[in-house]
Amino acid sequence: MKKCYNTTMKEKHDKQHLVQALLEWYDANARILPWRSEPTPYRVWVSEIMLQQTRVEAVKPYFERFVNALPDVHALANADDDELHKLWEGLGYYNRVKNMKKCAQYCVKHYAGSLPNSYELLKQLPGIGDYTAGAIASIAFHLPYPAVDGNVLRVFSRLLVSEDDILKERTKKKFQNIIKEYIPIERCDAFTQALMEIGALICVPNAMPRCNICPLAEDCIGYQSHQAQRLPIKEKKKARRIEKKTILVVVHQKEVLLQQRAEDGLLAGLYEFITLDGEREEEEVMAFLGHERIHKIIKLRSAKHIFSHVEWHMQGYLLEVKEKLDGLWCTQQALEQQYAIPTAFKAYKDALYTWWRTQE
DNA sequence: AAGGCGGGGCT
DNA sequence: AGCCCAGCCTT
Missing domain, CATH: 3.90.79.10 (Nucleoside Triphosphate Pyrophosphohydrolase)
Known part of the structure; x- marks a missing residue:
């Protein structure tokens, strides 16, 4: 039997209103995180690499230790592999830190020890894909690029009631293009982080979304049509x-x-x-x-x-x-x-x- | 397009 | 016991 999700077509979704509500909520509710206090390109980069497939709470102690030991791109470029692995020990996906060193060496050679102030150039660096390039560009350089991670895919699947499989590459591209239209130029850094913050704290995975306290509920088609909970769509993974x-x-x-x-x-x-x-x-x-x-x-x-x-x-x-x-x-x-x-x-x-x- | 690549916390 | 996390790279 096929379940019917037809709605009454009176759900509300207003871009401007949504963005304003999101930013107001973020300004009042953003967590204090180590990499937010001083969002230099280097610190934002380190945090974003560490946060790939890794929870905020797991990253916190590693981030502080890492940036203290290696405070800039030059220090990282010259670091010993054993030292890097030791700083990363227990965090997982160890290829990330190896790529960071390559990246640092490249930036020393070609960009005078800075990260490039460009989405396209960031994306060419090892370990930096669509999401991370967008995150660094928007958070550190205030450039209007979307950063679509698992949180953002979940939030927008629910906001728009999307039946697309969020694990598909095509879906990520689609959402990138959609989200471009929401970015407030003057606050693209807050916008990027606010979407992920909503995903982490309100529009949560693995549990009931907290729609009752969600600032976006007014503009959420998923909430208004009682479908938020069943979304997003994801194919099952194969067994280990x-x-x-x-x-x-x-x-x-x-x-x-x-x-x-x-x-x-x-x-x-x-x-x-x-x-x-x-x-x-x-x-x-x-x-x-x-x-x-x-x-x-x-x-x-x-x-x-x-x-x-x-x-x-x-x-x-x-x-x-x-x-x-x-x-x-x-x-x-x-x-x-x-x-x-x-x-x-x-x-x-x-x-x-x-x-x-x-x-x- | 699919699979390799860590580890931990939650349901 | 499964799901998912501020994903990216190789094949």
Whole structure:
């Protein structure tokens, strides 16, 4: 049976009124966020990269630490890769920070260490797509470009009752063109942020939209026709695959054996404990390292880590070896200050610390 | 057009 | 257990 969403055609939607209501609400309700206090191009850029697919609350502590350690484009361009990974450790999508360094080096070479004051030029930089170029252009440079992220797609799907799949590229282009017509030239920075703020605080995902306190309800066709809640339209994502891994925490006195991951692919360039594909038995693990080298082996608890597209089911072993085999041996201090370990290994990092404590 | 790429918080 | 987040890049 097909549900009918026909409306009485008397819903109201007035661009000027909507924008005015949005900006008034934003002026009174905008959260105080670190990158809003001093919206220089560099700080806006750093914040926007960090905020890609990442919640505001997760970004806050990383942002402060990052801009303190690397206060400008030149500092970032000259930063060491291990230092960058350490500053990004736990934030995810590590390719973002690698692209930022490339970007910084390019800006030093071609733009005298500044970000370009142009949407088109911004978009040519690595890691800056339609959304981020629009966000930097509007927020940092006060240029009238739309910044269409997940929040904005959701808000406008509901405002206009759009049945388009918001995951489609075509839908994003369509909304970019629509939203251009709403941008108040003199306040394009506030407009960009206000739309996302409404999306984050009022027109929320994963829950009932708070239409009762929404300043846009008067101009929201979705609200007026009681369809806000069922929108936006999104195709379902495919299921994740499962990969089994065996994690070897190899220790000798107060040091642990690490290895660096490949420069491409998942968690590229970060450090990890010795990781084997598949689920390995204790006997197999001992043979891998050489029985004669092993002083002690302890089976650790199994652990699971969920990435976007894959799920790791891990079994860990702690192995105390009689002497150091070849490889990157690392003290607790180096582990904390130098080498970035992805969160996936947290359970085994915890086990390592427990082991070290028992050795004191 | 589709899939790779983190991690966490919410329902 | 799934959904989604101030998305972008490669294939």
